Amino acid sequence: MKKFYFMMLSLSILYASGYTKNYEGEYVRWGDTLDVIDTDKLKENNIRFKVEDNKVFIPENAYDDAIMCCS
Numbered sequence: 001m002k003k004f005y006f007m008m009l010s011l012s013i014l015y016a017s018g019y020t021k022n023y024e025g026e027y028v029r030w031g032d033t034l035d036v037i038d039t040d041k042l043k044e045n046n047i048r049f050k051v052e053d054n055k056v057f058i059p060e061n062a063y064d065d066a067i068m069c070c071s
């Protein structure tokens with residue numbers, strides 16, 4: 001029985017460590033201009049972004065996570 005609990009604990013740890021959020025959906029504007037946005041923090045937190053006309057856009061479902069990591 002101890003082996004079973006150990007195996008379940010190990011699998012849950014492996015699953016949690018490999019879990020990454022899948023940001024997708026429509027891109028929304030994040031901040032004012034590229035000069036103001038710290039894109040390194042977005043990269044560190046694995047939040048995709050794109051730059052168009054010196055403005056940063058992130059996926060809509062990444063908005064809350066971007067607020068948490070970059071504010």
